[in-house]
Amino acid sequence: MKIVVITGANTGIGFATAQAFIQDGQHVILACRNPQKAEHARIELEKLGTGKVEVIALDLNSLQNIQDTANSLLQKYEKIDVLVNNAGIMTPNLERTEDGFEKQIGVNYLGHFLWTLKLLPAVQKSEAGRIINLASMMHLMGSIQLDQFCADDVHKYNGVIRYGNSKLANLLFSHALAEKLKGTSTTSNALHPGGVDSEIYRELPKYQYKVIKLFLIPPSKPAELIKKIALDPAWAKRNGEYVSLQTPAIQSTKAKNKKLAHELYDATYAMLKDYL
Numbered sequence: 001m002k003i004v005v006i007t008g009a010n011t012g013i014g015f016a017t018a019q020a021f022i023q024d025g026q027h028v029i030l031a032c033r034n035p036q037k038a039e040h041a042r043i044e045l046e047k048l049g050t051g052k053v054e055v056i057a058l059d060l061n062s063l064q065n066i067q068d069t070a071n072s073l074l075q076k077y078e079k080i081d082v083l084v085n086n087a088g089i090m091t092p093n094l095e096r097t098e099d100g101f102e103k104q105i106g107v108n109y110l111g112h113f114l115w116t117l118k119l120l121p122a123v124q125k126s127e128a129g130r131i132i133n134l135a136s137m138m139h140l141m142g143s144i145q146l147d148q149f150c151a152d153d154v155h156k157y158n159g160v161i162r163y164g165n166s167k168l169a170n171l172l173f174s175h176a177l178a179e180k181l182k183g184t185s186t187t188s189n190a191l192h193p194g195g196v197d198s199e200i201y202r203e204l205p206k207y208q209y210k211v212i213k214l215f216l217i218p219p220s221k222p223a224e225l226i227k228k229i230a231l232d233p234a235w236a237k238r239n240g241e242y243v244s245l246q247t248p249a250i251q252s253t254k255a256k257n258k259k260l261a262h263e264l265y266d267a268t269y270a271m272l273k274d275y276l
């Protein structure tokens with residue numbers, strides 16, 4: 001039984017991914033910010049099959065919470081086989097994390113960076129550790145603006161562009177980590193899950209959602225792809241890739257820039273070092 005940790009697993013792509021792993025008989029840990037929603041998801045998942053379901057409280061909005069939760073997970077499990085870095089937000093207005101970062105870069109990117117590096121020693125104990133990062137084709141609109149990671153430094157806020165920035169950062173992190181893991185049995189890959197019918201569009205005006213919905217696919221589709229990346233032997237040697245459902249896996253010039261990926265990695269490491 002593989003141990004699979006999924007962030008934001010109470011709904012959307014995360015929940016469908018948990019379903020796929022549970023139906024496959026794996027041990028899934030739902031790392032969720034809302035205990036009631038997580039408990040509801042756990043009950044639903046337990047009805048499904050032979051796998052084991054567990055809930056752990058994780059709020060990616062707080063570096064201290066991420067550190068504490070990762071530490072308690074490490075105390076309980078020496079080895080983790082699969083990390084699915086799935087949780088994500090899309091917010092139209094400027095908000096900040098508990099630590100004062102612009103919220104989309106804070107939750108989507110910085111939180112997952114810390115979470116992954118904290119848990120990496122356990123993933124490296126797996127004979128085939130898999131780190132799977134939910135990026136997005138929206139990274140094509142993104143750029144890296146280190147000086148605007150803190151909410152106080154952000155001027156003229158555009159929520160969509162900021163979401164794109166956070167997804168570009170997810171992709172660059174996946175690539176930088178893959179480089180560092182080269183030659184080991186652990187891999188880091190990223191995907192665009194397609195336009196997926198989930199709660200991520202909850203803050204869109206209703207008329208916009210109605211139009212977008214026509215093009216959305218069910219969360220079960222990316223869930224199957226994530227399971228494949230995690231468990232299919234064909235993925236054993238695939239590292240540092242970006243795959244896409246629904247659209248060609250086109251990466252921006254910035255996403256392919258290895259120097260940028262390493263600079264971002266090093267700058268983020270320095271930013272978060274007190275929690276690592």
Ligand SMILES: NC(=O)c1ccc[n+]([C@@H]2O[C@H](COP(=O)([O-])OP(=O)(O)OC[C@H]3O[C@@H](n4cnc5c(N)ncnc54)[C@H](OP(=O)(O)O)[C@@H]3O)[C@@H](O)[C@H]2O)c1
Pocket residue numbers: 007008009010011012013014031032033034037058059060061085086087088089107134135136137192193194195196197198199200201
């Ligand atoms: N849907 C799409 O079309 C699409 C396209 C490209 C990429 N993606 C990416 O796919 C991933 C999953 O998205 P989705 O569509 O499934 O979205 P979703 O239905 O909105 O689910 C997002 C999940 O993230 C959780 N989350 C939000 N803030 C969190 C925090 N501070 N700490 C811990 N968990 C938190 C949510 O918890 P709550 O339920 O408590 O809010 C929820 O479980 C995201 O990374 C997204 O960027 C989605």
